Amino acid sequence: MSIERFLDNSPSSWMAGNGEHSDIVMSTRIRLARNLNGFRFPLAFTEDEAHKIDQSVSATLLDANEELHANFTSIQIKDLSELSRQVLVEKHLISPKLANSPETGSVLLSDDESVSVMVNEEDHIRIQCLFSGLQIQEAYDQADKIDRLLEKELPYAFDEQFGYLTSCPTNTGTGLRASVMMHLPALTMTKQMNRIVTIISRLGMVVRGIYGEGSEALGNVYQVSNQTTLGKTEEDILADLHSIAEQIIQKEREARNSLLNHSANTLEDRLYRSLGTLSFARIISTEEAAKCLSDVRLGIDMGLIQDVDVTILNECMVFMQPGFLQKNAETTLNASERDMFRAKLLRERLQMGEKLNTKGEELA
Template identity: 60%
Template sequence: MNLEHFLKNEAPSWMSKDGVDADIVISTRIRLARNLAGYRYPRSFSEQEAKHVDDVVTNALTNINNVMFSHFTIKEMPALQRQVLVEKHLISPLLAKKEKSASVVISNDESISVMVNEEDHLRIQCLAPGFQLLETYEIADKLDSYLEKHLPYAFDETFGYLTSCPTNVGTGLRASVMMHLPALTMSNQMKVITQMLTRLGMVVRGIYGEGSENLGNMYQISNQVTLGKTEQEILEDLQNVVSQIIQNERKARQSLMKQAPIALEDRIQRALGTLRYARVMTSDEAATCLSNVRLGVDLGLIKGIPISILNECMILIQQGFVQQYAGTTLQATERDLFRAKLLREKLNSVDENSKEKGEEKYDV
């Protein structure tokens, strides 16, 4: 497929399908960091070395028979296209900034992407809807096993897989889940939870990983330790922690419903009204409103709006996607105008579909 397909598709498979505990866990991601023996790491090698590693890795990937992949060279992309791929979680912000030979290989359904010459020679990433740690890891592991037969991985009997950053040495595994935690945030419990997770060897980040901000009550929770534990132990630890957070979020939601039902409904309906009628909207305001509406849908206070539409909207409101749809570079005020227009159009399309089916749109 050509790059235009991936840039314009706001509903990749891992966001449009239902998953386990999808009311709280938006998606599951497995990332495996790998390097080739005999080459310097990307941060220090020459353009010639970068090109050679890029060719070797992408040739191995494009020869896989049972998965359709598309290959794209990073430095051939304009900055806006790179930004859109970051917003879709197909590449990292670091890869988007690369000037030497680097690329990404993406499966047609966008559930798998392999970044070449990011921080490591290759990073395998698999995405799935909802809470599916073991299932997603199996997919990543299968691809990793195939590549290990065709590429000379850098592996040490004592330390495991060798990586550019010491924090990834060992399994090279980073498992993470994207969670929507509005009730825990509203009840001021996230600070305590974050501290608890740190003590357990986990890390809490924003929606785009390290260094990114928290948008719309979305939190990315992942393991921090990769050395001294097996892949199964890492996954089991994260599984247990996330399961507990899911329970805590559900309890917090019910508590809000009992303690302040009118205030909660007012907050949710105001957010819906803002999304449907506002003419100017920043990305922060849009993310907050989408979070409140999602909470309303999950609690049964709003009907007729599929979660998949709200997932699409979370992609649509990002700077790169707004400009992609506008077809030109926009100033901040212009982006805010266009963002509001996109959200109105998206929700109006849901309204029209509901009318055609004779459904009630919202409970008031």
């Protein structure tokens, strides 16, 4: 498949807005960190070692397309422009770390973009599965299938006492990072998030922004993931995350009901003002757009706003980012130009969402 397919406006499968609790959980991500035995870690390896690792991983996966029921495309990071790398980061298909490793890094992407295998990032192999909604076990099963296939052909760096060996000690053990990306506007509005973040951290989990470590919770979107991988089994990590996710979902639902019961008019006014901004604004910043998209999504999920497709909103959270805007515009844009182009894109996508939803109602 052409590299351009992964860089255009086509949505990734995780943006579909389906899966369990998809009104709150936008996506589930499973990531497994692995290294090959007999090679130095990426922090110290040579370009020749990096090339051999890349060849081995790519050949193994590309030969297993039929077995995995997936078709992978191998992409060399050095073949991509800086803007193209930024777009893949914004779609959550590669990490910022890999985007900044153009000489030795590569990625294998499945056609539906639910699987990306990053090669020569912080570790030799990072298997990532990204599913829509709350699908922790399903995403893990897919990642585990790929992991077992690779381990059958390639010798992993593994220690009987410590488990899978990784560049960063915090990943040693299972090498598993499991996370859910959650839309939590009601908990944010009712000022409960700080307390919840504190409680979650005590339970061995961490809360980050929409693009992981070091990023902010743009548009009331938070990532909740396990903090440790050593001393717990994969089953324990997945069960703990699922339990915490379910509790947060319940708290968010309670907060939404409280807002509806005690300040329905104020809430509805805020949500429709945001819809109006997205529908008619000529200039809009990333922060304002994210806030408005969050409000409209909340309105849809609570049944207050009709005739807008929530899938379009999921796409807009990604497509309004700087890399995508400039890719669409086919030129470099300064901050002011991006704000104008962002407003134009959001108006067009929102109109498309209304048409899709209306068409669906007519067919029904």
